[in-house]
Amino acid sequence: GDSVTQMEGPVTLSEEAFLTINCTYTATGYPSLFWYVQYPGEGLQLLLKATKADDKGSNKGFEATYRKETTSFHLEKGSVQVSDSAVYFCALRMNSGGYQKVTFGTGTKLQVIP
Amino acid sequence: EAQVTQNPRYLITVTGKKLTVTCSQNMNHEYMSWYRQDPGLGLRQIYYSMNVEVTDKGDVPEGYKVSRKEKRNFPLILESPSPNQTSLYFCASSPQGYGGGANYEQYFGPGTRLTVT
Helix, strand or coil: CCEEEECCCCEEEECCCCEEECEEEECCCCCEEEEEEECCCCCEEEEEEECCCCCEEEECCEEEECECCCCECCEEECCCCHHHCEEEEEEEEEEECCEEEEEECCCEEEEEEC | CCCEEEECCEEEECCCCCEEEEEEECCCCCEEEEEEEECCCEEEEEEEEEECCEEEECCCCCCCEECCCCCCECCEEECCCCHHHCEEEEEEEECCCCCCHHHCCCEECCCEEEEEC
């Protein structure tokens, strides 16, 4: 079946450091890819998405590019802030025989220290 | 305000006592889904619904039931809860089910923390 693999956390960075969170996937077709963020005590919210190969999603300084050749969707940010501390989830979603399932990675906790 | 609501937010119950967690969305979304979140396992899909009266199993459906009689509501039913169903549960909705629905993001509720003793 489909799967999403994320780098294990927690990741601890100093403010203004560069962030990369790796995400790779396996799927039988061509999924849409998403990054969601979960702040403490809250539900998930969309951070960015890409729906086809070579698309780049971006939001709030975060970016990720849909790489079909490496089946990856790595999340990057050039300069993190304390307010970026959260858990980040990579997810894929695709149609299969007219139905849809959604598969999430295990999540990566990011802690940014001043 | 566009939102997904879940009730209750917190629930402590005993093994075998039937319970229902409600989920409602006010965005006229076709697709709705339930997830459970467990440490080290991320979110796992329990059931989803492409539209009214259409539901299907996710990756971990055992011990759960759902129904979708109206577009806005998608309750999760635990007929006989067990301690291994202690978890944080999220409901989510998305604009479209069939067709290009896979391109759409999901909107999540605030979560329901369930403890089964």
